[in-house]
Amino acid sequence: MRSLVPVIAGAAVLAVGGGSLAYAGLRSDVTMAVDGQATQVTTSAQTVGDLLSAQHISVGPHDVVAPSTNTELRDGTQVSVKYGRQVTVSVDGAPQTVWTTATDVGSAIATLGLDTTGADLSTSRSAPIGRQGLSVNVATPKRVTVDAGGKKQTLTTTGATVGAALKAAGIAPDDDDQVSLPVTTTLTNGAKVTFVRVDVTSKSKRSDVDFKTVEQKSSKLERGKTQTKTQGREGSRTTTYRVVSHDGDVVSTKATKSVVTRKPVNRVVVVGTKAPAEPAVANVGLWDKIAACESGGNWSINTGNGYYGGLQFSLATWRAYGGTGMPNEQSKAAQIAVAERVRKGSGLGNWSCA
Incomplete structure (x- = not known):
């Protein structure tokens, strides 16, 4: 019996060695690239999906795996995993959100087919995009005409609003100034803006x-x-x-x-x-006698016959001899004073009672 032990041992060694040869024959050397970063992997996985599981790589609906996950692995197989990233690109304030496997801003914009020549980007084109995604603002160049004080100038600006266009034109409006469009209005190519400087x-x-x-x-x-x-x-x-x-x-x-x-x-x-002093008059007795006959001695009478006062003056005679106002409204002395001037000028013939 002892002479058989080496043979059995040798058979056991062969069996073990044969198992090793069989195990080695189930392993594959593959190249695995995740977001462009390649590594060499020796694996016993049978398919691409198995390989991802072994490498603890989870993929979602926006990720890209090539070749497909049910592809069998062989030596030299190249497996690529590109993670999807949610990128929001706002062009002149208008946002659009896409999923892309691009890993930098420039490549992401290129996949959208956007012409960003001369545009301003809020993030460098070479900036990387992490798996959490990224938001990028794109301001395209716009040709704008600004009329200020009757003088027009046409300029190109990447500004997003009318206010930005005015700033590019060297105009800083204040609260009193007038602008044809609100300064917060989104700027469009070909826009025309009129500015009036208002000084108060x-x-x-x-x-x-x-x-x-x-x-x-x-x-x-x-x-x-x-x-x-x-x-x-x-x-x-x-x-x-x-x-x-x-x-x-x-x-x-x-x-x-x-x-x-x-x-x-x-x-x-x-x-x-104060009533003026009565002037001294002459021949008062004479004129009292004539007044008694002419007007009954009523020096303020107005008979309505065109003659006035105690001596019944006509207005023509009264005024011709310096009388003022109406004779009947004047004092007795004033009427006698005028009568004296009449007497001296033409006698007493004007009075029938004389």
Whole structure:
């Protein structure tokens, strides 16, 4: 029996060695590239799917595996895994979201077929895209015409809004200025923008304030006479105006405030109310006798026949000899004074009662 042991041992060795040869025959040397990073892998996996599981690689619906996961592995098989990335590209404010296996911004934009010549990107074209994805803003060049103060200029800008176009034109609008489109309006190629520079200023102007004339009656001064008690003096007023100009031309002026900086001094005039002294008259007795005959001695009578007063003057005679007003409204002395001038000029023939 002992002489058989080596043979059995040798058979066991052969069996083990044969198993090793069989195991080695089930392994494959493959190249595996994940997002372009290649490594050499020796594996006993039978298919691409098995290989991914062995390498703890999970793929989703947006990932790309080549060849397919049910492909059998052989020595020299090249397996590529490209992970999908969600990329949002906003072109002039209009977003579009896609899944791509591109690993850098430039390649992702190329897959969308976008012409970004001359465009500004929020991220470098060479920037990598991680598996978490990326958002990129693309501002395309736009040709814009800006009319400012009647002068037009055409420029190309990648600005996204009307405000950005104005800035590119060297214009910084303030709250008073007028723009044909809101500055937040999305800019489009061929847009036309009109800008009006509005200046609002304040202007002050001084002017005179007229004085009034005030009358004060006085019984110490004869009726018909006046005296200036206080000389009048003009005052001063300052008026503030709001002046609006468009591109340097005044379009409106409105008073916003008016202040009297110096009050005027009223002119005060004293007006006499005292009855004047009766003038000394001659021949009172004669004229009393004639008045008694002509008017019954009523020196204020108006008979309605064209003759007036105690001596029944016609207006023509009364005025011809210096009488004022209406004869019947004058004093007895005033009527006699005029009668004396008539007597001296033409006698007493004007009175039938003389």
